[in-house]
Amino acid sequence: MPVSIPNLDSVTLHYFExxxxxxxxxxxxxYYYVDKHYAPVEKAEFLRxxxxxxxxxxxxxxxxxxxAKLPKSEEDFKKLMVFAYRCANCGRCYTTxxxxxxxxxxxxxxxQVLSSAGYAPTLLRQLSAMEKEGGYVAxxxxxxxxxxxxxxxxxxxxxxxxxxxxxLGDILISRQAVLDAVTVLKSVGEDFTLPxxxxxxxxxxxxxxxxxxxxxxxxxxxxxxxxxLSPQIVVILxxxxxxxxxxxxxxxxxxxxxxxxxxxxSELLAEYLKSGRLKLKKLGIKVVLQDSCQLARRGGVxxxxxxxxxxxxxVLDVKHSGRDVECLGGGAGIGxxxxxxxxxxxxxxxxxxxxxxxxxQFLEKLERDYExxxxxxxxxxxxVDADVVVALxxxxxxxxxxxxxxxxxxxxxxxxALW
Amino acid sequence: xxxxxxxxxxxxxxxLAIFALGASYRLFRYVFLYRKGVYIHxxxxxxxxxxxxxxxxxxxxxxxLRTKPMEFVFGFMLMHAIGLIPLIFLLAQHIAYIxxxxxxYGLLWPLAIPISPITGALTVTSPVGVKQVETLWGPLTxxxxxxxxxxxxxxxxxxxSFAKIYERFKGHKNVRxxxxxxxxxLLAVLITGWLAAHHTPxxxxxxxxxxxxxxxxxxxxxxxxxxxxxxxxxxxxYWYGKLHExxxxxxxxxx
Ligand code: SF4
Ligand code: SF4
Numbered sequence: 001m002p003v004s005i006p007n008l009d010s011v012t013l014h015y016f017e018x019x020x021x022x023x024x025x026x027x028x029x030x031y032y033y034v035d036k037h038y039a040p041v042e043k044a045e046f047l048r049x050x051x052x053x054x055x056x057x058x059x060x061x062x063x064x065x066x067x068a069k070l071p072k073s074e075e076d077f078k079k080l081m082v083f084a085y086r087c088a089n090c091g092r093c094y095t096t097x098x099x100x101x102x103x104x105x106x107x108x109x110x111x112q113v114l115s116s117a118g119y120a121p122t123l124l125r126q127l128s129a130m131e132k133e134g135g136y137v138a139x140x141x142x143x144x145x146x147x148x149x150x151x152x153x154x155x156x157x158x159x160x161x162x163x164x165x166x167x168l169g170d171i172l173i174s175r176q177a178v179l180d181a182v183t184v185l186k187s188v189g190e191d192f193t194l195p196x197x198x199x200x201x202x203x204x205x206x207x208x209x210x211x212x213x214x215x216x217x218x219x220x221x222x223x224x225x226x227x228x229l230s231p232q233i234v235v236i237l238x239x240x241x242x243x244x245x246x247x248x249x250x251x252x253x254x255x256x257x258x259x260x261x262x263x264x265x266s267e268l269l270a271e272y273l274k275s276g277r278l279k280l281k282k283l284g285i286k287v288v289l290q291d292s293c294q295l296a297r298r299g300g301v302x303x304x305x306x307x308x309x310x311x312x313x314x315v316l317d318v319k320h321s322g323r324d325v326e327c328l329g330g331g332a333g334i335g336x337x338x339x340x341x342x343x344x345x346x347x348x349x350x351x352x353x354x355x356x357x358x359x360x361q362f363l364e365k366l367e368r369d370y371e372x373x374x375x376x377x378x379x380x381x382x383x384v385d386a387d388v389v390v391a392l393x394x395x396x397x398x399x400x401x402x403x404x405x406x407x408x409x410x411x412x413x414x415x416x417a418l419w
Numbered sequence: 420x421x422x423x424x425x426x427x428x429x430x431x432x433x434x435l436a437i438f439a440l441g442a443s444y445r446l447f448r449y450v451f452l453y454r455k456g457v458y459i460h461x462x463x464x465x466x467x468x469x470x471x472x473x474x475x476x477x478x479x480x481x482x483x484l485r486t487k488p489m490e491f492v493f494g495f496m497l498m499h500a501i502g503l504i505p506l507i508f509l510l511a512q513h514i515a516y517i518x519x520x521x522x523x524y525g526l527l528w529p530l531a532i533p534i535s536p537i538t539g540a541l542t543v544t545s546p547v548g549v550k551q552v553e554t555l556w557g558p559l560t561x562x563x564x565x566x567x568x569x570x571x572x573x574x575x576x577x578x579x580s581f582a583k584i585y586e587r588f589k590g591h592k593n594v595r596x597x598x599x600x601x602x603x604x605l606l607a608v609l610i611t612g613w614l615a616a617h618h619t620p621x622x623x624x625x626x627x628x629x630x631x632x633x634x635x636x637x638x639x640x641x642x643x644x645x646x647x648x649x650x651x652x653x654x655x656x657y658w659y660g661k662l663h664e665x666x667x668x669x670x671x672x673x674x
Contacts, residue, residue: 018656027486100664300673
């Protein structure tokens with residue numbers, strides 16, 4: 001099958017040609033502790049081989065001798081799938097690389113190549129298609145209506161100050177946290193609204209499998225819908241890639257700035273706290289905060305959740321926090337493919353998880369590797385004498401619970417401390 | 420024409436021309452491939468921007484020290500920080516040579532490093548007579564001298580060469596074919612330079628001139644392949660990479 005190879009811009013060129021192969025990045029990756037061959041540089045190297053074949057004279061002339069090759073056989077593609085789906089795009093290797101090479105971004109481009117040749121996890125592909133075509137809205141109508149009935153909040157109100165951007169994924173895996181967010185907004189007397197339908201599944205799912213066209217369509221559609229309601233602030237609950245994508249990539253993808261400001265819920269709560277609108281009582285609980293890679297390292301939201309937590313709990317230190325947070329390995333779609341979450345998606349949307357025996361085995365191995373990747377961080381968190389680990393990312397929360405950690409969503413924890 | 424003259428007057432100028440063309444090609448590609456993005460930057464203070472700039476450069480070094488101490492000692496310290504960098508750019512003989520090509524390079528004379536811990540003589544064979552290296556380094560020249568720096572760099576480069584061969588043997592993809600070519604070249608430059616400086620294997624002037632000629636020939640090859648190999652990181656990749664990361668992370672995202 002013909003593959004579509006990413007275009008070079010100056011940044012991709014830098015990632016392509018300035019990696020020294022020093023492997024200094026290796027220890028930053030959670031998947032390196034599963035298998036040394038999952039080091040960031042080695043995963044990115046598969047894309048470099050493809051780029052060399054297309055963009056270098058030596059690659060075209062000497063091929064494999066100079067490390068240039070295109071995947072051709074089914075075996076080639078299947079091998080690439082394994083490496084491409086051992087990256088959470090957490091960005092830690094980016095900041096530990098002496099040359100500022102973002103291997104996570106390279107792995108995402110590798111997924112673009114794979115996706116263009118028809119290789120992507122079936123579940124992600126289906127979710128992306130549903131998100132793009134809007135099929136999830138009808139499929140999950142009952143779930144959504146049930147949520148709205150419970151939430152008892154304004155819906156599709158025009159020109160409310162705040163729009164809470166709720167996705168179907170939020171309802172499926174963090175329903176209580178969404179309801180708690182509504183409770184907090186009501187308690188501070190915020191002029192807010194919920195959307196009239198879920199905004200995406202885990203928007204944009206297309207990004208996770210490297211389908212940029214689908215990602216662009218979903219972002220464009222959601223932004224259009226949001227702008228039709230004219231809120232001043234759009235608040236995102238999902239602390240994983242949805243936040244960093246909408247906050248830092250979406251404007252570039254649509255080539256324009258938006259008429260609203262985008263905040264993560266922790267940023268909004270920190271604003272309330274500062275202005276005295278949010279009053280919290282001390283719960284007398286020792287907590288440790290598991291930062292989200294996408295919020296802290298790729299998003300710059302480090303202090304806000306801390307400030308809010310400090311107002312209601314004793315926040316203990318844990319090493320590798322804030323912008324240096326160690327990833328739990330579930331970003332960039334890996335968490336979506338995990339059993340707990342994919343089961344929910346199958347139930348809610350009738351999605352298919354695997355379409356072949358090979359894919360079933362691929363997912364089982366991914367699940368095992370994901371668990372191993374999580375283990376290192378979980379041990380560090382367990383070693384801190386905290387009553388509960390507070391997480392901002394829904395996939396991190398699931399991974400923590402699976403690893404036997406007492407864990408709670410940031411918003412739910414804060415809601416308990418409301419006066 | 421003997422090898423020294425050939426290296427000095429033919430190979431090195433040719434290498435410089437290839438270098439200039441190659442380096443321009445590589446740099447211009449960045450200019451032509453630049454695409455302006457549409458982003459909403461996070462606000463941050465001037466102090467934060469400066470602090471994060473410094474940290475972007477420091478963070479990988481401290482991470483490397485913590486996670487791969489051998490790599491840090493041999494790869495970073497011995498080979499780069501107290502090996503190749505001062506050796507290439509500050510060795511008195513190199514300053515004298517580069518100054519002949521780029522006059523303002525002579526501004527670095529106060530930082531010049533003598534060739535050995537025993538003598539500060541710049542040259543005893545040149546028709547201009549004996550000239551002493553007068554530097555700011557004082558007693559530090561016990562370590563900061565060509566002999567020691569070359570040994571540090573040779574140790575570092577040897578370690579890296581074996582490490583690369585071992586990694587390749589283990590099937591790691593970060594070792595590329597270019598590595599297996601450039602490490603021997605670097606070692607050849609270092610070893611011939613060290614031998615020439617020590618008038619080894621013979622004190623005979625013909626041997627000395629041959630060894631120096633070989634050193635300059637290998638250095639010319641180094642300069643010619645510079646823009647086409649990972650050696651270019653020192654001039655471009657490192658600086659572009661860190662500054663881009665700083666822009667992306669600190670200026671854009673406020674991290
Ligand atoms: S990505 Fe950076 S740290 Fe990793 S091998 Fe390449 S240059 Fe070294
Ligand atoms: S972005 Fe994170 S998960 Fe991906 S290769 Fe880098 S360190 Fe590993």
